[in-house]
Amino acid sequence: MNKYKKLAANTIIFSLGSFSSKILSILLLRLYTGYMTEADFSVAGKIQNIINLLGPVVTLSISESILRYGLNKKYNRKSVYSTGVITGLTGMAVGMIILWLIASFTQYKPYLPLMMVFLFTSEFRWMQQQYTKVRNCIKLYTVDSILSTISLVLFSLLFMVVFEMGIKGYILSIILSDLCSIFFLMYFACMMPDLKPAYVDTKLRKNMIRYSMPLIPTAVLWWVVSSSDLFMVSGFCGEDVNGLYTAAYKIPNLISFVSVIFFRAWQISAITEYNSKERAGYYTKVFGAYVSMMFVAASGIMMLLRPVTQFLTAEKFWGSYKMAPFLVVGVLMQSFCNFLSSIYNAANNNTKSLTTSAAAAGINFALNLILIPFVEVQGAAFATMAAYLSCFVIRLFDTQKIAGYKIDFNNLIINLCILILMAVVILADAPFMTLWLVAGFVATLAVNLKSLLQTASRLLRR
Numbered sequence: 001m002n003k004y005k006k007l008a009a010n011t012i013i014f015s016l017g018s019f020s021s022k023i024l025s026i027l028l029l030r031l032y033t034g035y036m037t038e039a040d041f042s043v044a045g046k047i048q049n050i051i052n053l054l055g056p057v058v059t060l061s062i063s064e065s066i067l068r069y070g071l072n073k074k075y076n077r078k079s080v081y082s083t084g085v086i087t088g089l090t091g092m093a094v095g096m097i098i099l100w101l102i103a104s105f106t107q108y109k110p111y112l113p114l115m116m117v118f119l120f121t122s123e124f125r126w127m128q129q130q131y132t133k134v135r136n137c138i139k140l141y142t143v144d145s146i147l148s149t150i151s152l153v154l155f156s157l158l159f160m161v162v163f164e165m166g167i168k169g170y171i172l173s174i175i176l177s178d179l180c181s182i183f184f185l186m187y188f189a190c191m192m193p194d195l196k197p198a199y200v201d202t203k204l205r206k207n208m209i210r211y212s213m214p215l216i217p218t219a220v221l222w223w224v225v226s227s228s229d230l231f232m233v234s235g236f237c238g239e240d241v242n243g244l245y246t247a248a249y250k251i252p253n254l255i256s257f258v259s260v261i262f263f264r265a266w267q268i269s270a271i272t273e274y275n276s277k278e279r280a281g282y283y284t285k286v287f288g289a290y291v292s293m294m295f296v297a298a299s300g301i302m303m304l305l306r307p308v309t310q311f312l313t314a315e316k317f318w319g320s321y322k323m324a325p326f327l328v329v330g331v332l333m334q335s336f337c338n339f340l341s342s343i344y345n346a347a348n349n350n351t352k353s354l355t356t357s358a359a360a361a362g363i364n365f366a367l368n369l370i371l372i373p374f375v376e377v378q379g380a381a382f383a384t385m386a387a388y389l390s391c392f393v394i395r396l397f398d399t400q401k402i403a404g405y406k407i408d409f410n411n412l413i414i415n416l417c418i419l420i421l422m423a424v425v426i427l428a429d430a431p432f433m434t435l436w437l438v439a440g441f442v443a444t445l446a447v448n449l450k451s452l453l454q455t456a457s458r459l460l461r462r
Contacts, residue, residue: 026253030313031156032156033313034314035164036167037240038242041243042246047108047115055123057216059087060087066084076199078199087209124182125185152174229372229381230242232368251308252331255298288411291415294335303437308321336396340392367383
């Protein structure tokens with residue numbers, strides 16, 4: 001199978017699981033906003049963000065090394081898996097102590113036991129998922145995505161609707177869904193025989209940690225860009241306002257329907273094709289198609305922002321759509337940054353991920369401090385957009401030098417201008433707003449139609 005068809009095939013397989021699971025996950029937003037107050041939804045979101053920050057730090061981002069070294073045929077994949085998992089488990093023990101210290105002096109003390117289990121299940125599941133990709137069990141990965149989301153829906157209904165457990169029900173639902181996924185993957189992918197202390201390789205562990213170490217501060221800095229504003233909005237504006245902002249953040253994440261599906265397949269192709277003689281041309285075509293696809297998706301979400309918010313959230317959260325336009329642009333730029341980070345990973349140059357993430361985090365933190373006290377949540381949304389856009393521009397020029405691919409700057413600028421104008425129309429509540437938004441979507445589709453048709457033709461021809 002040639003590289004284009006392999007990427008397309010993997011994308012389709014990932015999409016079967018990712019699309020259905022993402023749809024169910026986003027529909028859960030209606031349940032969460034219906035059975036939690038704005039303040040409770042804010043606290044639940046911050047707990048999840050604490051785990052998202054702490055997990056990669058205490059496990060040394062070893063999951064990324066499992067994928068990177070597992071796909072390298074020079075290494076024994078059983079040794080990679082066992083070494084990575086045991087290293088990660090050791091780090092999780094340290095994470096439990098850190099969580100205890102955090103909870104002892106904050107409002108999260110009632111949730112400490114659940115947060116500890118949440119840390120374990122979240123990170124351990126991610127390790128199993130990475131190893132599933134290493135073993136090329138892509139279809140199993142897809143089935144797991146669907147089943148884990150169905151279990152999340154069922155557990156959420158049980159603990160939040162039937163037992164009315166609120167924040168604790170929210171966390172417990174995620175934990176049990178992750179546990180089901182872990183057991184499913186380990187059983188059906190027959191992972192247990194590959195997980196033995198005897199397979200641990202000390203020299204390999206050093207190499208894996210050396211590879212993943214730069215990813216740790218990168219994860220922290222990325223968290224600053226994507227999540228620190230939730231804590232700052234909470235501090236400056238209160239939990240109720242932050243609850244609305246948290247809901248507003250969920251809608252732009254619809255873009256990840258497209259992004260995550262493609263990124264999981266691209267992450268593998270970027271590594272396996274990096275040493276190919278046709279690398280530059282391949283990266284050029286894939287990146288061009290990805291940019292077009294993502295801009296069309298983002299403009300579609302911008303066009304439907306208000307009705308989608310009203311459909312996916314309870315009535316008390318409907319006004320949150322006004323907080324989302326800059327976040328749509330920001331999440332789009334984040335998707336582009338993630339795409340380009342795969343080139344750093346393939347080139348074994350994770351230090352570049354660190355420095356570019358540091359720039360984005362600095363911009364985000366400074367703008368949050370300046371803008372939130374004066375313009376509240378819109379300041380936070382603008383800071384997020386500015387940080388991701390800056391990171392994208394830096395990575396764009398940097399990875400071009402590394403991989404030698406070409407960039408259609410005219411296409412990028414035109415698309416970005418259209419999207420930002422659509423955001424301004426929503427924020428200004430302009431007359432004939434719906435008409436302007438439809439026009440923006442049609443314009444974006446027209447700009448990118450040629451690229452999308454060429455991509456489809458290339459796949460069909462090959």
